[in-house]
Amino acid sequence: MLEAAGEAFVAAGVDAPVRDIAARAGVGVGTIYRHFPTRADLVIAVYRHQVDACAEAGPALLADAPTPHDALARWVDLFVDFLVTKHGLAAAMQGDGAGFAALHAYFLDRLVPVCEALLGAATAAGQIRAGDVDGYHLLRGIGNLCIGAESDPRYDARRLVKVLVAGLRQPD
Amino acid sequence: MLEAAGEAFVAAGVDAPVRDIAARAGVGVGTIYRHFPTRADLVIAVYRHQVDACAEAGPALLADAPTPHDALARWVDLFVDFLVTKHGLAAAMQGDGAGFAALHAYFLDRLVPVCEALLGAATAAGQIRAGDVDGYHLLRGIGNLCIGAESDPRYDARRLVKVLVAGLRQPD
Amino acid sequence: MLEAAGEAFVAAGVDAPVRDIAARAGVGVGTIYRHFPTRADLVIAVYRHQVDACAEAGPALLADAPTPHDALARWVDLFVDFLVTKHGLAAAMQGDGAGFAALHAYFLDRLVPVCEALLGAATAAGQIRAGDVDGYHLLRGIGNLCIGAESDPRYDARRLVKVLVAGLRQPD
Amino acid sequence: MLEAAGEAFVAAGVDAPVRDIAARAGVGVGTIYRHFPTRADLVIAVYRHQVDACAEAGPALLADAPTPHDALARWVDLFVDFLVTKHGLAAAMQGDGAGFAALHAYFLDRLVPVCEALLGAATAAGQIRAGDVDGYHLLRGIGNLCIGAESDPRYDARRLVKVLVAGLRQPD
DNA sequence: GATGAATGAGGGTTCATTCAT
DNA sequence: GATGAATGAACCCTCATTCAT
Numbered sequence: 051m052l053e054a055a056g057e058a059f060v061a062a063g064v065d066a067p068v069r070d071i072a073a074r075a076g077v078g079v080g081t082i083y084r085h086f087p088t089r090a091d092l093v094i095a096v097y098r099h100q101v102d103a104c105a106e107a108g109p110a111l112l113a114d115a116p117t118p119h120d121a122l123a124r125w126v127d128l129f130v131d132f133l134v135t136k137h138g139l140a141a142a143m144q145g146d147g148a149g150f151a152a153l154h155a156y157f158l159d160r161l162v163p164v165c166e167a168l169l170g171a172a173t174a175a176g177q178i179r180a181g182d183v184d185g186y187h188l189l190r191g192i193g194n195l196c197i198g199a200e201s202d203p204r205y206d207a208r209r210l211v212k213v214l215v216a217g218l219r220q221p222d
Numbered sequence: 223m224l225e226a227a228g229e230a231f232v233a234a235g236v237d238a239p240v241r242d243i244a245a246r247a248g249v250g251v252g253t254i255y256r257h258f259p260t261r262a263d264l265v266i267a268v269y270r271h272q273v274d275a276c277a278e279a280g281p282a283l284l285a286d287a288p289t290p291h292d293a294l295a296r297w298v299d300l301f302v303d304f305l306v307t308k309h310g311l312a313a314a315m316q317g318d319g320a321g322f323a324a325l326h327a328y329f330l331d332r333l334v335p336v337c338e339a340l341l342g343a344a345t346a347a348g349q350i351r352a353g354d355v356d357g358y359h360l361l362r363g364i365g366n367l368c369i370g371a372e373s374d375p376r377y378d379a380r381r382l383v384k385v386l387v388a389g390l391r392q393p394d
Numbered sequence: 395m396l397e398a399a400g401e402a403f404v405a406a407g408v409d410a411p412v413r414d415i416a417a418r419a420g421v422g423v424g425t426i427y428r429h430f431p432t433r434a435d436l437v438i439a440v441y442r443h444q445v446d447a448c449a450e451a452g453p454a455l456l457a458d459a460p461t462p463h464d465a466l467a468r469w470v471d472l473f474v475d476f477l478v479t480k481h482g483l484a485a486a487m488q489g490d491g492a493g494f495a496a497l498h499a500y501f502l503d504r505l506v507p508v509c510e511a512l513l514g515a516a517t518a519a520g521q522i523r524a525g526d527v528d529g530y531h532l533l534r535g536i537g538n539l540c541i542g543a544e545s546d547p548r549y550d551a552r553r554l555v556k557v558l559v560a561g562l563r564q565p566d
Numbered sequence: 567m568l569e570a571a572g573e574a575f576v577a578a579g580v581d582a583p584v585r586d587i588a589a590r591a592g593v594g595v596g597t598i599y600r601h602f603p604t605r606a607d608l609v610i611a612v613y614r615h616q617v618d619a620c621a622e623a624g625p626a627l628l629a630d631a632p633t634p635h636d637a638l639a640r641w642v643d644l645f646v647d648f649l650v651t652k653h654g655l656a657a658a659m660q661g662d663g664a665g666f667a668a669l670h671a672y673f674l675d676r677l678v679p680v681c682e683a684l685l686g687a688a689t690a691a692g693q694i695r696a697g698d699v700d701g702y703h704l705l706r707g708i709g710n711l712c713i714g715a716e717s718d719p720r721y722d723a724r725r726l727v728k729v730l731v732a733g734l735r736q737p738d
Numbered sequence: 739g740a741t742g743a744a745t746g747a748g749g750g751t752t753c754a755t756t757c758a759t
Numbered sequence: 760g761a762t763g764a765a766t767g768a769a770c771c772c773t774c775a776t777t778c779a780t
Contacts, residue, residue: 424763
């Protein structure tokens with residue numbers, strides 16, 4: 051069912067008609083509603099594993115990478131990889147639709163602390179300027195830059211994210 | 223009528239129901255359709271003046287500002303000022319809805335050349351690195367970072383845009 | 395203006411949008427309404443000449459044709475020729491739309507007496523059976539058989555009208 | 567629901583607003599659309615039973631009636647009985663509206679073969695002239711003569727249909 | 739628990755008709 | 760008189776959501 055929802059999201063965005071999702075899953079619409087009363091519940095469930103994996107990758111990268119800034123850069127890459135392949139997810143996350151508040155919150159709850167930790171480590175190491183942006187802003191900035199990345203081949207979100215991260219750097 | 227449409231766009235996004243726009247304007251829906259057969263026509267008309275003003279400011283800034291990079295920075299501020307006060311406009315610009323292709327195109331037609339010129343001047347002056355991003359990407363980057371800026375007081379799009387522009391800088 | 399309306403009726407039926415008619419005529423819609431307050435007025439005006447010509451042909455045919463039945467047959471041909479070239483007119487004449495009552499009445503007022511006279515003469519001459527149908531019914535029968543004749547090439551209204559008229563004949 | 571649609575068709579023609587039909591049936595519009603995605607689907611469903619009954623009556627009459635011409639006459643009566651009680655059906659059948667092509671086709675598919683068989687038998691028996699009209703034309707002729715029969719008490723479709731059938735007769 | 743039929747709000751669009759200029 | 764901009768009723772159709780089976 052989550053798989054079917056994922057496919058539907060890829061094909062038609064996270065606003066995909068409930069019927070389509072149910073049809074893909076081979077269940078009735080009632081079954082979708084039983085398990086996921088709101089759309090946010092469904093979206094969260096679909097992406098939970100990947101969000102969790104992303105969150106868990108943070109500390110690991112910090113331990114493994116040569117420098118904190120390298121860890122941050124790699125983690126940012128992971129996050130972009132995740133978002134860029136989810137048609138409409140980045141947009142939905144920012145959407146002010148009431149139904150998506152929970153989705154927004156879930157992402158922030160899981161990822162802001164991780165982002166904050168990476169940012170803090172790089173700042174402590176003197177690799178990026180202090181005080182420019184916090185974890186929340188960096189996360190949202192990356193998220194925003196990924197909006198529309200899948201639907202427009204001319205647009206290279208990755209390059210812009212790199213520039214954004216470059217903007218944090220402490221000149222050596 | 224354009225004013226009313228603008229208000230409706232602020233309140234409900236550029237997808238605001240035609241009926242709402244008509245009601246705000248104190249006209250019938252037919253009147254809207256008469257003047258603006260498609261939604262893109264309406265959206266473009268609403269923002270044309272401001273987009274044009276923004277486009278025209280580019281050369282002027284280049285002539286007046288102390289350095290090309292200053293001109294770029296000020297122009298970026300203007301663009302952000304414009305976007306941040308238009309609830310949902312930034313999002314609509316990126317939207318892949320078929321009806322908005324014309325809107326997207328209008329923005330790009332008017333602003334990409336200006337952005338490109340400013341970027342080129344700053345590059346020629348050695349103030350920013352060459353080849354990182356072109357005018358199109360800078361424009362979209364700024365546009366994307368402004369998405370959701372009005373609806374979330376915690377989110378400071380301006381600060382992120384500054385970081386993005388900083389990321390272009392050639393270290394002195 | 396009548397010419398334009400006639401063209402519009404041919405192209406889109408007698409329900410053609412008032413705007414189309416006005417546009418074809420190169421006048422404003424207000425002008426149409428000034429001259430023809432209701433659609434029936436317009437339709438009647440468009441076809442008046444032809445209806446009148448048809449009405450006037452009756453007595454002339456009766457005077458000229460070898461027998462009353464020949465006169466009737468020729469007049470029926472004229473009427474069919476008229477109807478078959480007016481897309482949707484026959485249907486509109488029967489339509490129960492309130493606006494078309496006047497149209498219906500106009501046709502009947504002008505043509506029933508003529509039809510009645512021809513029928514009466516042929517009956518008097520012993521060429522057709524008495525009492526089968528009156529002028530009103532013959533007229534409506536012909537009118538009805540012409541419905542849809544223009545839009546369906548497989549349908550040959552003329553042939554059916556001939557059979558109908560043959561059904562009136564007194565076997566020799 | 568079919569009953570309600572039938573009533574609505576009687577009251578307002580087969581173009582009756584979907585909402586009206588839904589209201590009469592005491593269901594929501596969605597229910598109508600679920601069962602009958604297009605209007606033709608609905609119209610066909612409403613009349614299917616009666617069309618089928620009419621089609622099936624043909625062979626039975628041919629077997630039972632004293633002569634083929636009697637069988638034809640009785641079948642024609644049945645068909646007229648059916649049409650005359652369906653306000654607007656006859657008109658809709660001829661309507662050139664794209665949505666009604668399927669309806670038209672359904673009637674012809676079911677009834678033309680029956681009509682053709684009756685006509686052929688009567689021709690073979692020497693009771694009617696050969697070559698005047700085929701089954702398709704006879705069917706359409708009857709259909710057309712029934713248009714407007716319910717809404718105008720002055721108009722007697724039955725009598726005209728009798729004259730039409732009389733027109734086919736081979737004089738004895 | 740699962741199902742999917744039914745509901746009906748909601749949004750788009752067309753055009754007959756009016757009326758100020 | 761002529762004009763055509765404005766009005767808004769009337770239709771169409773699509774889902775999100777509920778709930779009896």
